[in-house]
Amino acid sequence: MSDRPVFDVDALLDDRSTRVVVCCGAGGVGKTTTAAALGLRAAERGRRVVVLTIDPARRLAQSMGLGELDNTPRPVTDIDRTSGGSLEAMMLDMKRTFDEVIELHAAPDKAALIFANPFYQALSSSFAGTQEYMAMEKLGQLRALADADASNPRWDLIVVDTPPSRSALDFLDAPQRLGSFLDGRLIRLLSAPARAGGRAYFKVVSAAVGTAAGVMTKVLGAQVLRDVQTFVSALDTVFGGFRERAEATYRLLQRPGTAFVVVASPEPDALREASFFVERLAAESMPLAGLVVNRVHQVHAEELSADRAAAAAEDLDELGEHALTAALLRIHVDRVRRRERELALSARFTGAHRSVPVVDVSARPTDVHDLLSLREIGADLAKG
Amino acid sequence: MWGEARLHVVTGKGGTGKTTVAAALALSLARGGRRTLLCEVEDRQGIAQLFDVAPLPYLERRIAMAAGGGEVHALAVEPKAALLEYLDLFYHLGRAGKVLEKLGAIDFATTIAPGLRDVLLTGKVYEAVRRREGGRTIYDAVVLDAPPTGRVARFLNVNDEVAELAKVGPIRNQADSIMTLLRSGLTVVHLVTVLEEMPVQETQDAAAELVAAGLTVGAVVVNMMRPPELAPKQLAAAAKGALREREIVGGLEAVGLAGRGGTAASRAARLSRLATALAAQGRDHALRVQLEAGQLELVQALGRPVCQLPALAGGVDLGGLYALADILADQGLSGRGPA
Numbered sequence: 001m002s003d004r005p006v007f008d009v010d011a012l013l014d015d016r017s018t019r020v021v022v023c024c025g026a027g028g029v030g031k032t033t034t035a036a037a038l039g040l041r042a043a044e045r046g047r048r049v050v051v052l053t054i055d056p057a058r059r060l061a062q063s064m065g066l067g068e069l070d071n072t073p074r075p076v077t078d079i080d081r082t083s084g085g086s087l088e089a090m091m092l093d094m095k096r097t098f099d100e101v102i103e104l105h106a107a108p109d110k111a112a113l114i115f116a117n118p119f120y121q122a123l124s125s126s127f128a129g130t131q132e133y134m135a136m137e138k139l140g141q142l143r144a145l146a147d148a149d150a151s152n153p154r155w156d157l158i159v160v161d162t163p164p165s166r167s168a169l170d171f172l173d174a175p176q177r178l179g180s181f182l183d184g185r186l187i188r189l190l191s192a193p194a195r196a197g198g199r200a201y202f203k204v205v206s207a208a209v210g211t212a213a214g215v216m217t218k219v220l221g222a223q224v225l226r227d228v229q230t231f232v233s234a235l236d237t238v239f240g241g242f243r244e245r246a247e248a249t250y251r252l253l254q255r256p257g258t259a260f261v262v263v264a265s266p267e268p269d270a271l272r273e274a275s276f277f278v279e280r281l282a283a284e285s286m287p288l289a290g291l292v293v294n295r296v297h298q299v300h301a302e303e304l305s306a307d308r309a310a311a312a313a314e315d316l317d318e319l320g321e322h323a324l325t326a327a328l329l330r331i332h333v334d335r336v337r338r339r340e341r342e343l344a345l346s347a348r349f350t351g352a353h354r355s356v357p358v359v360d361v362s363a364r365p366t367d368v369h370d371l372l373s374l375r376e377i378g379a380d381l382a383k384g
Numbered sequence: 385m386w387g388e389a390r391l392h393v394v395t396g397k398g399g400t401g402k403t404t405v406a407a408a409l410a411l412s413l414a415r416g417g418r419r420t421l422l423c424e425v426e427d428r429q430g431i432a433q434l435f436d437v438a439p440l441p442y443l444e445r446r447i448a449m450a451a452g453g454g455e456v457h458a459l460a461v462e463p464k465a466a467l468l469e470y471l472d473l474f475y476h477l478g479r480a481g482k483v484l485e486k487l488g489a490i491d492f493a494t495t496i497a498p499g500l501r502d503v504l505l506t507g508k509v510y511e512a513v514r515r516r517e518g519g520r521t522i523y524d525a526v527v528l529d530a531p532p533t534g535r536v537a538r539f540l541n542v543n544d545e546v547a548e549l550a551k552v553g554p555i556r557n558q559a560d561s562i563m564t565l566l567r568s569g570l571t572v573v574h575l576v577t578v579l580e581e582m583p584v585q586e587t588q589d590a591a592a593e594l595v596a597a598g599l600t601v602g603a604v605v606v607n608m609m610r611p612p613e614l615a616p617k618q619l620a621a622a623a624k625g626a627l628r629e630r631e632i633v634g635g636l637e638a639v640g641l642a643g644r645g646g647t648a649a650s651r652a653a654r655l656s657r658l659a660t661a662l663a664a665q666g667r668d669h670a671l672r673v674q675l676e677a678g679q680l681e682l683v684q685a686l687g688r689p690v691c692q693l694p695a696l697a698g699g700v701d702l703g704g705l706y707a708l709a710d711i712l713a714d715q716g717l718s719g720r721g722p723a
Contacts, residue, residue, distance in 0.1 A: 027532060028398030028583075055534070057582045118548050224550050265399065268699070269430075301661035304641070312639040324627065325635020327613040328662040331669045334610070337697065365671035367581040 004350045007290030007357035009382040013042040016156065018259055020143065020252075021289070024162045024171055025263035026273035030294040032056045033368055033377065034263050034361075035161040036064060039087055040076075040371065041378030042157050046083035050142055050155045054092050054135060054163045063370045064089050071096040073142075078371055088155070097134040098124040110234060119224075119231040131163040132174035136249035143252065169280055172250075259289035264349075266293055266342035271349045278353050290357035292381065293346055297338050298362050306336035359383075389572045390521070391513050391565065392602065393528045395536040395590065396576030397583040401607045403430040404700050404708065405576045405693070406529040407456075411709035412718045414454030418524040421512050422447075422458045425505040426531060431458050436702060442466075444512070448702075450709070457523070459512070464490055466504045474554070502542045503559050510562045513570070533575065533586045537593035540566055540573070544597075572602030577683065579606060579676035584683060591686055603717060604688050606680065608695040612673045614666065622663070622670035632659040691715045 012018055023035040032053050039051035050073045053061070061067065064076045066089055073088035102111050114120050123130060139160055146155045162171040217225055252258065260281055264274040274291060281288045309329045316326035350358060361380045368374055392409060396402035403424070410422035421444060424431050429439045435447050440460040448456040467490055484490050513526045531539045538545070543563040550556040565571060573594050577587040591601050614622055621627050633655045636642065641658065642651045684690055693711055696704040712718065 026398060028400070057585065059581065059585075122545065122548055223552065224555070227549070267399065270399070300664045301658055304658060308641075312636075312641055315639045316635055319638060322631075322635030322638055323615065324618055325632050325638075325662075327615070327618065328627075328632060328666045329635075330613045331665050332662055334613075335665055341699065365668045366675055 005355065005357040007292070007359040009038070009041070009290075009359060010045070012259055012289050013038065013045055013047065013157070013382075017257055019146070019157060019257035020139070020259070021157065021159045022162065022253065022258065022260050023160065023263055024260060024277060026270045029263050029265045029270045030361075031263045032161045033060060033374070034261070034292055034294065034381070035159050036060060036089070036368075037374045037377040037381060038261070039089065039157075039159040040064075040079060040374050041382060042159070043076075043085040043087035044080045044083060044375070044378075046085040047157045048086045048153065048155045049088070049157045049159060050146075051087070051089040051159045051161070052092060052135070052138060052142065053089065053161045054131065056091060056161075060368055061091065063368055063374060066091065071100075076371075092131070092135055092138055094131050094134045095124045097138055098130065101137060114231065114234050117227060117231045117234070119227045123231075132171050135160065135163055135171070140249050140252060169276060172280060172284070254284065254286055256287070259287055261289050261292060263292045263294055265295050266345050268345060271345055275349060275352060278356055288356065290359060291349070291353075293342075293358060293360045295363040296342055296346075296360040297335055299332075299335050299339050301332055304332060304336075306333045306340070309333045309336070388569045389525070389602070390523075391509065391526050391528065391571040393530045393536075393540065393571065393573040394576060394605075395530045395533050395573060396605075396607075397533050397586045400576045400578050400583050401700075402532070402576040403428075403434060403529050404705070405574070405605050405607060406527050407431060407434050408693075408705050408708035408712055409574070409717060410456045410458075410525075410527040411448060411450050411454075411705060412712040413525045413527065414450035414456050415709070415713060415718055416452040416454060418450075418454045419522070420450075420454070420456050421523045421526045422456055422529065423461055423509050423512065423526060424459075424529040425461045425509075426529075427460070427462065429460060430529065431460065434700065434705065448705075451706070459508075461505050461508045463501050463504045466508045470504065470507065500546070500555065502539050503546060503555060503562065506540070506542055506562050506566070507558055510565055513565065530573075533590040536573070536590060537597050537599075540594070540599055541597045567598045569600070572600050574602040574605055575688075576605045576607055578608050579679040579683075581675070581679065584679045588682065588686065591688070601686075601688055603691050604683050604686060605691045605693060605712075605717075606683060607693045609676075609692050610695050612669075614670060614673070619670045619673060622666040623674055625663070625667050627663045627666060629656065629659045629663065632662060689716070691717055 012021070021035075021038060023031050023038070025031050032055070035051055035053060036056070039049045043049040051064075056066075064087075065078065066074060066076070070090060071093040073090040076087040076089050079085075079087050099115070102114055106114065139158065142155065142158050146153045146158065253260075262274050262277050262281075264270040271293075278288060278291070309332045313326045313329035313333065316322045316329070346358070346360075350356070359381060361377060364373070364377075366373075368377070392413070394402050394406035394409060396405070406424075407422060410420045414420040422431060424440075431447070432439045435458070437447060440458055442460065442462045442465040444457050444459045446455050447458040450456060468485075471484075509526060509528050512523060513521075515522045530536050541563075543559045546556060546559040550559075575587045575590055577583045587604060591604075594601050612619060618627070636655050636658060642655050645651075646654070680690075691712060692715070693708055696707070700708075
């Protein structure tokens with residue numbers, strides 16, 4: 001364990017060329033809390049920060065003074081501004097963001113047509129991948145706003161939380177999947193009757209298309225197909241390739257200035273996800289800053305081994321005295337064993353990814369309720 | 385409990401151990417010579433990892449024997465395979481299925497189309513629940529390791545999603561029959577939580593959403609419980625950081641933890657340091673126990689039966705699963721539970 005590189009969080013946050021920090025990891029590992037703590041720490045060290053959270057727990061949102069859902073950044077007051085930094089935070093509203101994209105690009109009558117289409121309603125509120133797509137979209141918007149006034153930017157650091165997907169990789173895959181679907185062959189074929197038609201390749205595959213269209217009508221029903229077709233042709237005239245958009249945001253993530261922070265808890269599933277993600281980032285040349293292992297249990301009485309403490313507790317039980325000390329010794333045994341298990345799991349990760357810098361964050365006996373506890377987590381992240 | 389139920393849906397926030405609980409429940413329900421099917425729908429191969437077997441194909445196969453001769457079968461439902469199976473079954477589309485696949489239609493239906501994917505996944509589960517052979521159902525119970533609490537109501541409520549898209553047609557009919565099963569007395573949804581604020585909050589939200597969607601909430605399973613080590617009075621003192629060091633030191637001395645080396649003063653200093661460290665750990669423990677007690681009250685206030693499962697030292701292995709199944713059975717979550 002001692003030879004693993006240490007994730008220097010302050011160096012990352014203080015580096016002015018760091019413009020975007022993306023927190024990712026499996027669900028339930030404390031991703032959102034980590035994003036908020038990083039944002040607060042950066043702001044109090046002088047950065048102008050905006051934190052984009054996806055689905056924060058109510059308490060966490062309240063701790064930043066964000067009581068209600070809002071799709072635009074709001075200032076977090078009560079932070080320490082002595083270093084000249086600022087903090088804003090927002091929660092992604094997937095449907096609202098999608099609506100904004102349409103409003104921005106479509107004439108009012110076209111937009112109304114799209115909004116009324118049942119397929120758009122489903123797509124914007126529940127399509128698997130829409131949340132990821134819109135998180136990317138929002139990131140792009142925030143980045144554009146930040147770049148708009150280079151001499152006096154509203155933000156110089158964007159911290160992004162990623163959607164709670166079943167797999168951490170969904171965040172990378174979903175936008176492209178959605179983009180390639182909306183831009184793909186199927187959609188072209190589906191919408192072909194609604195357009196001019198008669199393209200060369202269309203003729204070549206027309207037999208297959210005929211079968212496919214027949215089958216889909218049979219399975220989905222004619223009405224569904226019609227809705228999809230009108231939706232796609234409306235969207236197509238509104239703005240160009242969805243896939244291009246998805247690819248552009250993807251490239252944003254590969255740009256220097258972006259840093260990925262992978263978050264895990266010391267559990268087998270979470271660390272396995274973290275491994276997948278680390279490998280994937282490397283494959284896509286996306287810059288990984290480090291791994292945060294959250295909720296690690298600390299042992300205060302390091303010098304006392306679990307075996308020794310367990311034996312001592314038993315001796316005390318036999319004596320029938322000192323129940324308090326015996327109980328504290330058993331708590332110690334539990335802690336040490338838990339810590340040993342966590343270390344073994346962590347070591348498995350570090351063994352496979354020797355170059356990835358790691359930092360542990362201690363488990364807290366209670367949940368985050370206020371800026372003070374977020375600040376403590378930030379300090380823990382930066383202790384190195 | 386839930387003697388009627390044939391489909392047990394298990395959900396919980398990420399990290400609460402819902403797959404473990406689903407597996408233990410499948411074992412418990414299979415006791416006494418019954419046969420259960422354990423299904424997963426999220427492409428995670430969580431069941432295979434838990435039972436320490438190779439990744440599950442899209443095939444039902446036996447993965448464990450239960451106490452008293454029962455059998456647990458398992459299936460990882462894969463939407464693409466489910467769709468092709470469905471097309472073949474209902475429309476006899478051998479080759480046309482391939483054409484659809486080439487055009488990306490299968491991808492469309494299984495990875496990105498709202499509702500359709502969930503219709504396919506729940507549809508396969510529906511089929512397994514109803515499948516009969518020789519005049520009786522093949523499985524006495526089906527346990528579904530469902531998506532996490534944040535998404536479960538939407539997942540189970542496929543009809544609403546599909547109704548927006550397909551007003552009529554075969555997909556709509558399929559969705560309607562699935563909803564009928566899910567809303568009948570044959571289906572219960574169990575919620576898995578741990579005693580922390582966020583998971584309990586999500587459990588409360590999910591319970592309300594499920595009820596609003598006309599689904600039946602079964603038990604709340606409180607997972608990974610750890611018994612308090614300290615007596616109530618000590619707990620209160622420990623939480624305030626008010627444990628008496630002299631008392632702790634007395635106990636440490638009594639079992640010779642002062643050691644033999646060094647001067648009397650250095651031994652005393654060592655003991656004092658150790659006592660302080662143990663008290664700090666005791667304080668964390670006490671704070672957590674207090675928080676958990678408050679959370680347990682919130683869980684009980686939901687008015688559903690509460691099952692409590694202990695944290696297994698050293699993590700979950702196959703033996704641990706059987707132990708958890710026994711505890712679930714003791715608390716009434718088995719095939720032949722108390723009336």
